[in-house]
Amino acid sequence: MKKIATFEDWIEYFNHWQKDIGYNADLLAGYNFETKLGELHASDIEFGDYKGQAKWQRVTQIPNQSIRDALMNLIVYQGDTEFASVEQQKNLIDTAPTDYDRQALIRVNSEEMRHGWQMCYLLVNYFGDSGKLEAQKMLERRAFRGDRLLGSFNAPVNNWLDFFTYTEFVDRDGKYQLTMLSHSAFAPLAESVTAMLKEEFFHMFTGHTGLTRILRAGKIPIPIVQKYFNKWLSTAYDLFGTNHSSSAHWAYTWGLKGRFDEHEANVPAEKDKLNDLARSHYMVESAKLIDQLNQLIPADQPKLYAPDLKFNRSIGEYVGKTYSVNGELLSSDAFAKHVTEVLPTETDEKTLAEIINRKDWVSQIQMN
Amino acid sequence: MGRICLVCQNIDCKTRGSEQLTAELEKRIAAKGLTDVEVKPYMCFGACQEGPNIVLYPEKSWYAKVKVEDLDDITNHLAGGPHVQRLDTIDSSLKELIYQLLDTGVM
Numbered sequence: 488m489k490k491i492a493t494f495e496d497w498i499e500y501f502n503h504w505q506k507d508i509g510y511n512a513d514l515l516a517g518y519n520f521e522t523k524l525g526e527l528h529a530s531d532i533e534f535g536d537y538k539g540q541a542k543w544q545r546v547t548q549i550p551n552q553s554i555r556d557a558l559m560n561l562i563v564y565q566g567d568t569e570f571a572s573v574e575q576q577k578n579l580i581d582t583a584p585t586d587y588d589r590q591a592l593i594r595v596n597s598e599e600m601r602h603g604w605q606m607c608y609l610l611v612n613y614f615g616d617s618g619k620l621e622a623q624k625m626l627e628r629r630a631f632r633g634d635r636l637l638g639s640f641n642a643p644v645n646n647w648l649d650f651f652t653y654t655e656f657v658d659r660d661g662k663y664q665l666t667m668l669s670h671s672a673f674a675p676l677a678e679s680v681t682a683m684l685k686e687e688f689f690h691m692f693t694g695h696t697g698l699t700r701i702l703r704a705g706k707i708p709i710p711i712v713q714k715y716f717n718k719w720l721s722t723a724y725d726l727f728g729t730n731h732s733s734s735a736h737w738a739y740t741w742g743l744k745g746r747f748d749e750h751e752a753n754v755p756a757e758k759d760k761l762n763d764l765a766r767s768h769y770m771v772e773s774a775k776l777i778d779q780l781n782q783l784i785p786a787d788q789p790k791l792y793a794p795d796l797k798f799n800r801s802i803g804e805y806v807g808k809t810y811s812v813n814g815e816l817l818s819s820d821a822f823a824k825h826v827t828e829v830l831p832t833e834t835d836e837k838t839l840a841e842i843i844n845r846k847d848w849v850s851q852i853q854m855n
Numbered sequence: 856m857g858r859i860c861l862v863c864q865n866i867d868c869k870t871r872g873s874e875q876l877t878a879e880l881e882k883r884i885a886a887k888g889l890t891d892v893e894v895k896p897y898m899c900f901g902a903c904q905e906g907p908n909i910v911l912y913p914e915k916s917w918y919a920k921v922k923v924e925d926l927d928d929i930t931n932h933l934a935g936g937p938h939v940q941r942l943d944t945i946d947s948s949l950k951e952l953i954y955q956l957l958d959t960g961v962m
Contacts, residue, residue, distance in 0.1 A: 590952065594948075684904050685904045687904075688901055691903075692900070692901030693901070
């Protein structure tokens with residue numbers, strides 16, 4: 488491919504990416520890939536050292552290169568997740584349990600592609616040669632090769648329980664990230680993510696209703712569902728970043744990324760605990776959703792739960808540690824055994840495949 | 856089948872007052888004597904950023920970002936008054952998908 492000079496060049500590259508990952512572009516017929524902008528929370532910078540100044544409309548207005556680099560990095564990470572999720576999920580289209588699910592999956596994929604498109608639009612049009620290069624690289628990494636930037640987005644999505652759990656919990660991380668970016672001092676980013684956020688809710692809805700339908704059908708054993716919760720929630724915790732993150736600290740100080748509740752926060756930010764704070768909000772919300780799901784489980788069966796924060800972490804202070812899903816510190820041998828008991832195994836996937844083949848594993852929805 | 860007002864009750868909409876909205880809507884419908892209309896909580900419509908959402912079913916009117924001060928207009932619509940155009944802001948493809956879901960009666 489030629490070097491990207493304009494956004495039209497990037498679109499050509501995007502079409503090539505679709506073909507390369509094997510996404511059937513005919514499925515997207517009628518979907519209008521476009522940039523969408525939402526409303527700003529405020530026209531002035533909302534927090535940090537530049538609070539009260541007009542939000543930046545152009546990169547040249549940003550006071551120094553460190554801030555510009557940090558901003559571009561935030562956009563690159565956000566965009567990378569969007570394309571990665573399509574790569575992870577595309578194989579499920581042919582195994583959708585109903586026409587509705589197929590249509591919902593295609594909608595989710597289309598919107599994730601559009602979100603990646605939107606991030607690349609910013610990179611190509613605002614960040615010069617380095618932005619164009621990053622927009623190109625974003626279409627060159629692959630989830631199935633394991634070189635996407637964040638761990639969750641390299642993990643396999645092998646079946647529809649994976650998909651529903653992913654959209655329930657990993658897309659919910661997206662809600663937090665987009666909300667925090669919606670307060671950004673860089674107006675084009677804030678406007679972009681506000682529009683993306685509207686679409687993200689349907690993705691979470693797909694996950695929550697999908698899990699609801701699975702539990703209503705009552706065919707997939709709860710311990711198997713729990714293993715997928717352990718898989719996706721533990722990696723979703725990582726998506727919020729490390730405790731005491733200096734990059735989060737500086738992103739706040741520079742006004743690039745706010746708190747989840749920035750618009751209603753009435754206390755100063757604890758800048759060394761920003762990631763912890765967002766993750767705490769997320770965990771409370773996830774617990775409420777799991778409570779709702781548990782109401783669908785018969786009394787004689789185990790209830791679902793979120794794994795402990797210390798379990799199966801790939802970043803931060805618990806990485807490499809042998810904590811169980813309940814937060815108990817295990818010996819190395821005990822942990823190796825524990826992992827096979829609490830994360831999906833090949834045997835679980837085979838069991839699941841047999842159940843899913845029977846078609847009654849999820850409450851059916853027929854399109855009228 | 857009677858008419859139903861579905862009020863979303865997922866986490867985001869609850870924080871925006873959907874429980875209060877549900878209670879208030881019930882009162883106003885009762886005060887208007889609309890005995891064929893039932894108010895029901897609904898888990899989610901997948902449009903939480905636009906919430907709280909109220910969907911009138913089977914008529915299929917979707918009102919977004921509803922506030923208590925909008926309820927008289929919605930009640931008036933239920934009583935035969937005009938569609939509340941200013942609250943009809945959800946994109947048509949999402950509406951269609953959710954209406955199809957409601958038509959199944961599954962959720």
